[in-house]
Amino acid sequence: MYTVLLSGGSGKRLWPLSNDLRSKQYIKIFDEAEQGNEQISMVQRVVGQLKDSGIDKNLFICAGNSQLEIIHSQLGDIGVAVEPERRDTFPAVAISCAYALSYCGATEQDCMVILPVDPYTDEGYFKTLGELEGCLCESGADIALMGVVPDCPSTKYGYIVPNENAGRYSSVLEFREKPDEETAKQLISRNAVFNCGVFCFKISLICDILRNMGLKADYDYLYANYEKLPKISFDYQVLEKCDNMIVVPFMGMWKDLGTWNALADEMQRETIGNAIVEQCDNTRVINELDIPIVANGLENIVIAASADGILVTEKTKSENIKNTVSRLDIPPMYEERRWGTLKTVDRGETNLTRHVKMFAGMVSSYHYHEKRNEVWVFLKGTGEMILGNMKMSVSAGMSLTIPQGANHIIKAVTELEFLEVHIGEPNTNDIHRLSFDWDEVEKTTV
Amino acid sequence: MYTVLLSGGSGKRLWPLSNDLRSKQYIKIFDEAEQGNEQISMVQRVVGQLKDSGIDKNLFICAGNSQLEIIHSQLGDIGVAVEPERRDTFPAVAISCAYALSYCGATEQDCMVILPVDPYTDEGYFKTLGELEGCLCESGADIALMGVVPDCPSTKYGYIVPNENAGRYSSVLEFREKPDEETAKQLISRNAVFNCGVFCFKISLICDILRNMGLKADYDYLYANYEKLPKISFDYQVLEKCDNMIVVPFMGMWKDLGTWNALADEMQRETIGNAIVEQCDNTRVINELDIPIVANGLENIVIAASADGILVTEKTKSENIKNTVSRLDIPPMYEERRWGTLKTVDRGETNLTRHVKMFAGMVSSYHYHEKRNEVWVFLKGTGEMILGNMKMSVSAGMSLTIPQGANHIIKAVTELEFLEVHIGEPNTNDIHRLSFDWDEVEKTTV
Numbered sequence: 085m086y087t088v089l090l091s092g093g094s095g096k097r098l099w100p101l102s103n104d105l106r107s108k109q110y111i112k113i114f115d116e117a118e119q120g121n122e123q124i125s126m127v128q129r130v131v132g133q134l135k136d137s138g139i140d141k142n143l144f145i146c147a148g149n150s151q152l153e154i155i156h157s158q159l160g161d162i163g164v165a166v167e168p169e170r171r172d173t174f175p176a177v178a179i180s181c182a183y184a185l186s187y188c189g190a191t192e193q194d195c196m197v198i199l200p201v202d203p204y205t206d207e208g209y210f211k212t213l214g215e216l217e218g219c220l221c222e223s224g225a226d227i228a229l230m231g232v233v234p235d236c237p238s239t240k241y242g243y244i245v246p247n248e249n250a251g252r253y254s255s256v257l258e259f260r261e262k263p264d265e266e267t268a269k270q271l272i273s274r275n276a277v278f279n280c281g282v283f284c285f286k287i288s289l290i291c292d293i294l295r296n297m298g299l300k301a302d303y304d305y306l307y308a309n310y311e312k313l314p315k316i317s318f319d320y321q322v323l324e325k326c327d328n329m330i331v332v333p334f335m336g337m338w339k340d341l342g343t344w345n346a347l348a349d350e351m352q353r354e355t356i357g358n359a360i361v362e363q364c365d366n367t368r369v370i371n372e373l374d375i376p377i378v379a380n381g382l383e384n385i386v387i388a389a390s391a392d393g394i395l396v397t398e399k400t401k402s403e404n405i406k407n408t409v410s411r412l413d414i415p416p417m418y419e420e421r422r423w424g425t426l427k428t429v430d431r432g433e434t435n436l437t438r439h440v441k442m443f444a445g446m447v448s449s450y451h452y453h454e455k456r457n458e459v460w461v462f463l464k465g466t467g468e469m470i471l472g473n474m475k476m477s478v479s480a481g482m483s484l485t486i487p488q489g490a491n492h493i494i495k496a497v498t499e500l501e502f503l504e505v506h507i508g509e510p511n512t513n514d515i516h517r518l519s520f521d522w523d524e525v526e527k528t529t530v
Numbered sequence: 531m532y533t534v535l536l537s538g539g540s541g542k543r544l545w546p547l548s549n550d551l552r553s554k555q556y557i558k559i560f561d562e563a564e565q566g567n568e569q570i571s572m573v574q575r576v577v578g579q580l581k582d583s584g585i586d587k588n589l590f591i592c593a594g595n596s597q598l599e600i601i602h603s604q605l606g607d608i609g610v611a612v613e614p615e616r617r618d619t620f621p622a623v624a625i626s627c628a629y630a631l632s633y634c635g636a637t638e639q640d641c642m643v644i645l646p647v648d649p650y651t652d653e654g655y656f657k658t659l660g661e662l663e664g665c666l667c668e669s670g671a672d673i674a675l676m677g678v679v680p681d682c683p684s685t686k687y688g689y690i691v692p693n694e695n696a697g698r699y700s701s702v703l704e705f706r707e708k709p710d711e712e713t714a715k716q717l718i719s720r721n722a723v724f725n726c727g728v729f730c731f732k733i734s735l736i737c738d739i740l741r742n743m744g745l746k747a748d749y750d751y752l753y754a755n756y757e758k759l760p761k762i763s764f765d766y767q768v769l770e771k772c773d774n775m776i777v778v779p780f781m782g783m784w785k786d787l788g789t790w791n792a793l794a795d796e797m798q799r800e801t802i803g804n805a806i807v808e809q810c811d812n813t814r815v816i817n818e819l820d821i822p823i824v825a826n827g828l829e830n831i832v833i834a835a836s837a838d839g840i841l842v843t844e845k846t847k848s849e850n851i852k853n854t855v856s857r858l859d860i861p862p863m864y865e866e867r868r869w870g871t872l873k874t875v876d877r878g879e880t881n882l883t884r885h886v887k888m889f890a891g892m893v894s895s896y897h898y899h900e901k902r903n904e905v906w907v908f909l910k911g912t913g914e915m916i917l918g919n920m921k922m923s924v925s926a927g928m929s930l931t932i933p934q935g936a937n938h939i940i941k942a943v944t945e946l947e948f949l950e951v952h953i954g955e956p957n958t959n960d961i962h963r964l965s966f967d968w969d970e971v972e973k974t975t976v
Contacts, residue, residue, distance in 0.1 A: 099824070100821075100824075360854055362850065362851075363847065363850065371840075374877060375546075375839045375860075375863065376860065377840045378545070378546075378839065378841045378842070378855060380842070380843035380847055380848070380850055381843055381844035381847030381848075381850065382844055385828070385831075385842070387842055391821065392821060393821045393822040394822070394824070394835060395823075395824045395826070396824070396825050396826070396828060396831070397824070397825075397827055397828075398827035398829075401827030402826065402827075404808060404827065405808075405824060405826050408806055408824055412824070417821065429875045430875040430949070431820060432947065434909070434910065435910065435926075435947075437875065437883075437949060457927050459927070461907065461929070461949075461953075463878060463880070463881040463953065464880065480880070480953055481905070481931070483907070483929050483931060483951075485927070485929060501878065501881075503876070503883060503907075503949070507909065507926055507927045
């Protein structure tokens with residue numbers, strides 16, 4: 085069985101801790117006893133739970149290009165089926181199947197389980213997940229869905245209504261979109277369960293659909309032809325057209341931590357980061373900034389601060405912020421990359437300064453900038469650098485100018501920190517990457 | 531008549547917009563129609579009101595050393611009687627008298643009016659202020675006080691109780707410290723008024739006291755011997771010992787804006803700076819940071835953010851914050867100086883980066899650092915610099931290293947911005963100033 089974590093798009097709902105380069109699933113917010121006092125993110129928590137349940141053998145992630153570096157930073161060496169652009173969940177499932185076939189040794193007869201990257205749940209969920217393949221084969225169904233047994237008539241989720249047979253699984257009678265509360269109560273009386281976005285199928289099911297569309301289930305081909313896939317959800321493209329499905333219920337803790345209200349409820353600590361909370365009730369502070377936050381006399385408030393901005397919201401009204409935040413037109417100020425982190429610390433009309441941290445041993449891309457000069461000021465650690473055809477050692481206290489057009493690459497010998505000051509047009513997209521690695525570039529130096 | 535604005539000490543009560551180098555009276559928070567859309571500070575507002583009332587002829591400020599640069603930045607060329615250290619209000623009044631005698635051409639027979647720098651009041655207050663000298667002379671009293679006619683039995687202020695004669699002024703029967711509400715009501719029934727810290731006297735009154743202490747009413751002498759002055763308030767040292775005082779009542783708007791609660795009520799705008807307020811009630815945001823603040827669904831909240839930190843407080847509970855904030859051990863991150871501003875933008879254990887802005891034409895001190903190297907990266911504008919015995923022109927894009935021990939001085943030709951990166955021991959007090967000006971230093975360059 086191949087297991088795929090579907091990593092959704094960027095969430096503005098958890099701004100300012102999520103941005104285009106850091107979706108909510110990467111926010112480090114959970115305490116994990118095994119990890120000492122370190123916080124871990126949703127995706128780290130889920131991958132840990134999959135490992136604990138023994139479902140990590142053929143595990144990979146399907147995610148957008150912009151998440152690649154943070155995935156490797158948080159999870160190390162894990163396979164990634166890359167969506168070249170965002171086109172909804174059916175294309176994501178399709179390219180995941182292609183990835184399994186092209187790069188993981190899967191055949192069309194193998195089963196695949198898809199699950200979201202951000203469930204907040206317990207081990208029962210993963211146990212049920214592990215049983216889906218067996219249920220699929222035993223029943224002869226085309227798709228096995230997992231359903232969460234409702235703990236209340238929620239209006240936030242879609243429902244799956246089963247037929248009335250009552251074994252380990254049931255065939256699916258119908259799907260219902262988010263109902264009103266009255267309808268939800270009726271659905272529950274018919275043993276309906278929440279649709280939690282978990283489905284298991286034979287890879288051939290998707291390959292057949294692709295072939296009908298005139299497309300090939302090959303990863304490199306689909307990556308290059310991604311725009312030919314329809315922008316449609318897996319639910320509309322596949323589930324609604326399938327008449328041979330079963331649903332396997334899971335009863336246990338399961339939450340959608342998609343709003344600050346829900347997320348703050350799961351924060352064990354009152355504060356994360358530099359913060360003082362005084363005479364407050366049911367209030368949470370998450371501060372990624374260096375400067376302190378003082379919360380005084382508050383009730384039911386969430387405060388979240390990052391280099392991107394500061395949010396202060398009443399907890400139960402935190403669903404609004406997505407729309408408010410989309411009115412802000414600011415570039416991401418903090419980015420996690422494969423090789424380290426980037427933080428914008430100062431900005432002007434014609435200049436921009438970033439504090440760069442590189443992990444020991446990491447190498448940047450080989451690149452140049454067309455419209456700006458850069459001044460680098462080394463703050464900490466040691467590295468090696470090639471600028472033009474000159475190779476040099478760098479260390480704390482040194483500074484150098486990188487003229488526009490000059491090729492450069494840097495390697496962190498120890499953990500390395502420097503300020504990167506852009507002078508000219510402050511556009512972080514002005515980077516021209518050259519496809520040489522360190523060893524190739526080194527041969528050209530004097 | 532000499533008019534002295536007594537500028538009190540640093541307030542942590544309005545943290546993070548006040549710090550040791552910026553007291554609350556310098557926060558730019560008021561709209562002023564005449565100034566276009568610019569905000570002005572309390573001290574700018576009061577000085578403007580004094581000018582409008584024609585009481586600005588012999589006007590100066592008494593303030594601590596650390597406020598000198600911000601005073602000149604906000605008020606331009608105004609006289610300052612400098613307290614070399616904080617020693618309460620009697621020493622401040624004493625050195626103000628000495629300053630008037632030594633540097634403003636005053637004689638001991640001249641009158642002086644002292645007022646706090648931060649009253650939030652209207653023109654009637656300044657009209658009454660202008661009448662104090664006449665009342666003092668006419669009555670033959672030693673001290674004329676101004677009293678504010680109470681609008682409620684407040685327990686926050688001291689009261690002045692008059693004798694029962696009912697002319698433009700009355701002689702003073704007694705002082706009462708902050709009373710309970712019941713006592714306040716009784717005091718008001720006896721025509722008592724709030725003590726608002728405004729007093730008028732002949733300068734000789736203070737000179738006599740100083741002579742009795744064996745001290746001279748000379749500015750340079752008192753500045754050098756300031757520690758010989760007792761740490762005592764003007765009220766205890768002078769008022770309580772005086773039995774020939776009058777009080778002149780003022781009836782009108784008068785407020786103490788010493789807490790965020792009071793201050794926020796006078797803010798005409800819902801937000802100052804980069805902020806979005808959504809579905810909020812009676813909420814104010816003051817943001818001096820570059821990054822946006824989003825306030826969502828809040829009631830009765832004040833949010834204030836500066837480079838020093840972020841405060842989120844329930845309005846009526848804002849009196850607490852002074853104690854909470856004194857638990858924070860952080861150096862000021864934003865400083866206003868005579869020649870421009872300094873903002874700390876990045877900090878590490880062995881490095882610190884400040885964004886420096888200098889006004890056109892301004893010159894730094896001539897100085898060196900003992901324990902750090904500095905790298906300067908020029909972002910904007912042009913300047914001239916002397917480093918060691920080298921003179922050079924600097925402009926955007928340039929960078930240079932200032933080794934520890936190397937003397938340097940810089941002059942802004944146009945408005946000039948640069949990053950000052952400290953590498954080594956990040957201690958902003960490691961600055962050794964040399965008493966040479968630009969012209970003297972220039973002669974030594976090659």
